[in-house]
Amino acid sequence: MNPSTVAPLIGAIALAIAVTGIHRRLPPALATRAVATTMVVVVIAAIPTMWLTTFAFLAHSPLADSGFAWCAKAFGVHHQPVPTGLGVASAFVAVVGTWRAIRAVRTHRQLRHDYPGSIEVLGHDQPFAFTLPGRGGHIVMSSALTDLLDDNEQGIVLAHESAHARHRHDRFLLIAHVTSSAIPLLRPLAARLEYSLERWADEVAARSCGDRRKVARTLGRVALGQFSTAGVASFAGLGVPARVAALLAPPVRRPHRGIIAAMWLVIVATAFLALFQLHHLSALVSALCPD
Amino acid sequence: MSRRPDGALETDIMKVLWRADRPLQPAEVNEHLDQGLAYTTVATVLGRLTAKGLVERTEAGRAYAYSAAVPEAALAGRRIAEVLEATPDRREALSWFVGSLSAKDARALRRLLDGLEQT
Numbered sequence: 001m002n003p004s005t006v007a008p009l010i011g012a013i014a015l016a017i018a019v020t021g022i023h024r025r026l027p028p029a030l031a032t033r034a035v036a037t038t039m040v041v042v043v044i045a046a047i048p049t050m051w052l053t054t055f056a057f058l059a060h061s062p063l064a065d066s067g068f069a070w071c072a073k074a075f076g077v078h079h080q081p082v083p084t085g086l087g088v089a090s091a092f093v094a095v096v097g098t099w100r101a102i103r104a105v106r107t108h109r110q111l112r113h114d115y116p117g118s119i120e121v122l123g124h125d126q127p128f129a130f131t132l133p134g135r136g137g138h139i140v141m142s143s144a145l146t147d148l149l150d151d152n153e154q155g156i157v158l159a160h161e162s163a164h165a166r167h168r169h170d171r172f173l174l175i176a177h178v179t180s181s182a183i184p185l186l187r188p189l190a191a192r193l194e195y196s197l198e199r200w201a202d203e204v205a206a207r208s209c210g211d212r213r214k215v216a217r218t219l220g221r222v223a224l225g226q227f228s229t230a231g232v233a234s235f236a237g238l239g240v241p242a243r244v245a246a247l248l249a250p251p252v253r254r255p256h257r258g259i260i261a262a263m264w265l266v267i268v269a270t271a272f273l274a275l276f277q278l279h280h281l282s283a284l285v286s287a288l289c290p291d
Numbered sequence: 292m293s294r295r296p297d298g299a300l301e302t303d304i305m306k307v308l309w310r311a312d313r314p315l316q317p318a319e320v321n322e323h324l325d326q327g328l329a330y331t332t333v334a335t336v337l338g339r340l341t342a343k344g345l346v347e348r349t350e351a352g353r354a355y356a357y358s359a360a361v362p363e364a365a366l367a368g369r370r371i372a373e374v375l376e377a378t379p380d381r382r383e384a385l386s387w388f389v390g391s392l393s394a395k396d397a398r399a400l401r402r403l404l405d406g407l408e409q410t
Contacts, residue, residue: 104384107381107384108384109299111381111384111385128387128388128389129387129388130385130386130388131385131386132385133384133386145388157388160388161386161388164386169386170384170386173383173384173386174384177383177384197386198386201386213407216404216407217404217407219389220400220403220404220407222389223389223392223396223397223400224392224397224400224401226389226391226392239390239392239393239396240389240390240400241396241399241400244403244404245403248403248407
């Protein structure tokens with residue numbers, strides 16, 4: 001393995017661990033942006049390394065005669081044998097990850113709803129509410145939710161969901177799903193991004209109704225009103241109880257400007273280190289287009 | 292032109308039909324779409340929408356004319372019903388007010404809310 005392909009990856013992983021550690025101490029909107037950027041940085045650092053490893057492995061495998069030799073040459077990896085275990089794992093994650101990432105984008109596009117937003121009440125016996133992805137910000141509430149909650153509480157749900165729509169949280173959600181599909185190791189970070197998005201919307205709802213405890217109570221009522229616990233389980237400590245606890249605690253103060261600047265500096269520096277990876281692609285481009 | 296998923300074209304065609312004040316023939320739909328599509332592409336998708344019951348077909352001379360069979364809001368409702376029955380990865384693409392609770396989460400939540408009622 002070439003150190004120039006691994007160093008940016010180690011930097012990006014270190015950044016991911018650091019951001020995982022501090023995201024709760026940041027206001028939710030800032031935490032969301034920091035986590036999303038970190039996920040993109042990890043992908044930029046990891047994808048070229050993964051494909052280079054895969055190609056180098058294939059070039060030295062018995063398949064080499066069947067046409068993989070040229071790509072090893074193109075990437076300049078023909079002199080670096082790759083252990084079989086690493087090669088197979090890398091090829092597997094590269095192919096399955098790409099397929100899953102494409103599927104995540106497709107799901108997002110199928111659900112996209114771009115025409116002007118509206119609110120819809122859907123007949124259903126479980127209390128739930130959600131926002132469709134897209135510019136429109138179409139909000140859906142179930143009839144069980146409108147029966148369960150009084151007007152004030154419904155207003156809180158609507159304020160929460162419109163915050164998702166207004167701040168285009170679907171884009172952050174898409175980043176979370178595409179990157180964690182491509183690289184399964186990013187799943188804990190994706191869960192943190194989703195948590196930060198919910199916290200962001202909770203705080204917007206709290207500002208609009210002026211009482212954080214009311215928002216906490218509404219969250220709890222809807223969550224406990226669901227009689228099925230099936231579905232997507234949340235990561236421990238990142239579910240509804242954590243959001244309620246955060247609303248009952250004093251709001252997170254925005255850190256000093258210097259600290260925020262330092263954090264972005266580290267993220268941007270790691271991003272540059274990761275972008276350096278992309279120079280490996282220039283070898284491929286020149287191999288494909290000799291002129 | 293980049294390839295778009297079929298669902299997007301279906302939605303675009305539905306939008307044309309919703310905006311139209313009379314049934315449209317495939318060529319007219321294609322004109323309104325203005326995406327440089329082949330006539331057959333539009334006719335195929337219209338056929339599929341008819342089969343799904345989203346579009347109604349009436350005879351107009353030698354060709355058929357099409358109009359929307361469902362109001363705009365109902366389509367969203369239909370997609371939502373699909374989402375609710377669908378796999379986790381469709382549910383994950385939406386912003387939900389609350390996610391589902393594990394039994395442990397539910398206990399933790401009750402404790403928090405009990406504390407809230409007593410103060």
